[in-house]
Amino acid sequence: MAGTGSDAVARPRARAQHLGPERRRPHVLDTALQIAVSEGIAAVTIAAVAERMRVTRPVVYACFADRVELIDALIQREERYLARGITDALPRRRVEADETVFVEGFRALLDTVSARPDTWKLLYGNPDPAVAGSFGRGRRLAIERCTRRLRPTLRAWGTADAERKLPALVELWVSAGEGAVRTLLAGDNEWNTTELGALVGTAVYRALRHA
Numbered sequence: 001m002a003g004t005g006s007d008a009v010a011r012p013r014a015r016a017q018h019l020g021p022e023r024r025r026p027h028v029l030d031t032a033l034q035i036a037v038s039e040g041i042a043a044v045t046i047a048a049v050a051e052r053m054r055v056t057r058p059v060v061y062a063c064f065a066d067r068v069e070l071i072d073a074l075i076q077r078e079e080r081y082l083a084r085g086i087t088d089a090l091p092r093r094r095v096e097a098d099e100t101v102f103v104e105g106f107r108a109l110l111d112t113v114s115a116r117p118d119t120w121k122l123l124y125g126n127p128d129p130a131v132a133g134s135f136g137r138g139r140r141l142a143i144e145r146c147t148r149r150l151r152p153t154l155r156a157w158g159t160a161d162a163e164r165k166l167p168a169l170v171e172l173w174v175s176a177g178e179g180a181v182r183t184l185l186a187g188d189n190e191w192n193t194t195e196l197g198a199l200v201g202t203a204v205y206r207a208l209r210h211a
Helices: 002-010 021-039 046-053 057-061 067-087 099-115 117-123 129-134 137-157 162-185 193-209
Strands: none
Touching: 021 046, 021 067, 021 117, 046 057, 046 067, 067 099, 067 117, 067 137, 099 117, 099 162, 099 193, 117 162, 137 162, 137 193, 162 193
């Protein structure tokens, strides 16, 4: 009996880590993101997430009421990363921005993409009809911020008819950022963030400066 007791002490029974819903929620979202990127957002279900996490469905349901709520939370979280990255492409240091400011901004954007590529792959993927309204919120926020930043810059540059041109130039700026992201994520080219940031940043600066 002594040996049995000794063995029990030496080899305690493994127990699953206990996490409350608040602490487990980020893990659930990370798992949902992995599934969405590898298999498509339509593959994200409560059952699929539970299976990949090796937990029971009630564990996932304790974090999110249903699949739609889970996906919506995922999209909102990833859109915040997207919006933050696009905002990094804005000139921060001075109103009368030069080419260097734009190049550094686009490099910062692409570094953000490189550090968290799954976010960007998800948001440029196929939207699920159940959560279609979730897509685009980050882009709208980026356009709003770009508009606020570019308006005084155009005035400082002395751009003619600046207010009328502003929406078109903001769209050009944001679209250029999206194009740079897609190029970086394509995986079939040899661009790095430094070179691509310099190319796109220079092109956008020249387009805006001489509009």
